Amino acid sequence: MPIATVNPTTGETLTTFDALSPEDLDRSIALAADAFDTYRTSAFPERARLLRQAADLLDADAPDIARLMTTEMGKPIAAARAEAAKCARTMRWYAEHAERLLSDEHPADADVKDSGAVRALVRYRPLGVVLAVMPWNFPLWQVVRFAAPALMAGNVGLLKHASNVPQTALYLEDLFRRAGFAEGCFQTLLIGSGAVEGVLRDPRVAAATLTGSEPAGRAVASVAGDEVKKTVLELGGSDPYVVLPSADVERAARTAVTARVQNNGQSCIAAKRFIVHTAVFDAFTDAFVAGMRALRVGDPLDEDTDVGPLSTEQGRSDLEALVDDAVECGATVLCGGQRPDGLGERGWFYAPTVLAEITPEMRVHREETFGPVATLYRVADLDEAISVANDTPFGLSSNLWTREDDEIERFVRDSGAGGVFVNGMTASHPALPFGGAKRSGYGRELSDHGIKEFCNVTTVWIGA
Incomplete structure (x- = not known):
């Protein structure tokens, strides 16, 4: 499938894009890995400040990005504006709550005393570079509901968006850049579906999330399973x-x-x-x-x-x-x-x-x-x-x-x-977990469950 904006109201091809070359794709992954090394040590208040700035920019951009979404995939313009507003609200929700959601957990002393610990706790640490394979139907929302919690947790993102919404995908990269996130924290990869396996197998990529069809979910899960990498899948529904x-x-x-x-x-x-x-x-x-x-x-x-x-x-x-x-x-x-x-x-x-x-x-x-x-x-x-x-x-x-x-x-x-x-x-x-069972996928997005999906749940045991 070509990477192009085709207006579904008229069938007219409005613009096309070249896919990233293998060399450019490798540079993007390297940039993400380098960005993670620094970004993972940032403090929650700084991440929250950046995400709030992204929300403010999105609110200001809402009329234009709504029109772009409608032109690329056909959703009614009022629904497109509502989608943009929901994304901004979700960014602000995670900016406000992420530090609390990921705060250290302290088991009761009585529960761990027989382990010999003077102190024990559970800490949530970011996994690294997360690949997001996203669909066209909610071209902003599907991405933001991954990106907002992932960035607040200290991860960085690589977005492989659907090939029929390339301009919305590029807008998202630009949005996070304008908000002040360091280069490499969130990148859009203009690649075809055939390049996804190579990205997921790259040792610099830690995990993946996919929203899409059941066949796409199977393909990503199979590769991730072979690489022993964490995935979250949100697939079809009836x-x-x-x-x-x-x-x-x-x-x-x-x-x-x-x-x-x-x-x-x-x-x-x-x-x-x-x-x-x-x-x-x-x-x-x-x-x-x-x-x-x-x-x-x-x-x-x-x-x-x-x-x-x-x-x-x-x-x-x-x-x-x-x-x-x-x-x-x-x-x-x-x-x-x-x-x-x-x-x-x-x-x-x-x-x-x-x-x-x-x-x-x-x-x-x-x-x-x-x-x-x-x-x-x-x-x-x-x-x-x-x-x-x-x-x-x-x-x-x-x-x-x-x-x-x-x-x-x-x-x-x-x-x-x-x-x-x-x-x-x-x-x-x-504030509510989102995800399914059976062939609708596994894992959860949103809420505390969603932000913890791409965290290393770390046991910290301290002896005398």
Whole structure:
């Protein structure tokens, strides 16, 4: 895949970039390793000062970087501005809390006295150069939720961003440089996916984090495993959205529309499978389908647009194949199911779609729908709802709508996902851990769990 900005609204190639030469790539890795030797000894207040400066610059740049993200990958402009603001807030959160999160831990003297220690503690030390392989769908946020905690922990970063958002990737390197981080603390590598293995095998690189597809995760994990290097993976999701009889059905349906089409439906944590109790199925379906039909599809730079184009032409083709397979196997199309009139040939648009009568032999039952396509399931009770919710190879997050405490406790106990959101849609927040189970990956981002992922958890034992 070429390293290029291709406007998904028009299909026009706006600019292309040459990949780094092997010599330039080696220099970048060397620069990162040298930067770590110094940066790792910096104090938390200094790191926090730099990160706050980056947040201030990002706030000032928000209108321009939002427009750039929209041009490169098609997200609605209002969502792009919100993404930039969220990144700045997260930088400030880690600037404020990182020193506390990584403070030394002191076991009780009584617990370690039989070890012979006069004093014992646990200290969190940075690992070194961390390679971040990031996707295009949240081109700022995916990077910042790695970079903010990693930099505050004393690590340095190498970013291999998706090839269709090169200008956003270069902006991030420039942002941290302008904020005052030393040269080499955060670099963007304009390289193709074929060069990732060589970077990860380089002895100067200590670890890697990847957000992306399951095949990409397998590839990085395999190389890292062979090199015995730490990885964190956040992969796909096919999140269930369960609605039970006691729920506020109108609010659940209204929220469901947003949960499905956020970021044009291209979000790992977007609700995708809507599992509704038969007692409220018809009411929910009527409201949900009406909401999906009412969405405005069009130019993502238009403030009134709800759903923009898919990020790539291949992404739309893949989505169409899933819908076509479902229809051929007997699914009912309640709305959408095609390219919107007047838009589908000019850009990579696809109409908000709801499919019902889903059966296990359909690909859409097992595979992730990365676009504005929802699947509906009718269930008889909570047992069946949990069974359908867990009948997926993924386990990123899940949603439950009910007012019954016992149903909440049961769902939390039995859900196979890394997150359970009750009476609201899944979202990420810097204070809460983010990550999944099963084929959605392993490890956690954000919160204290995320900042500790790329730390050497060091036992310090001091004898007499």
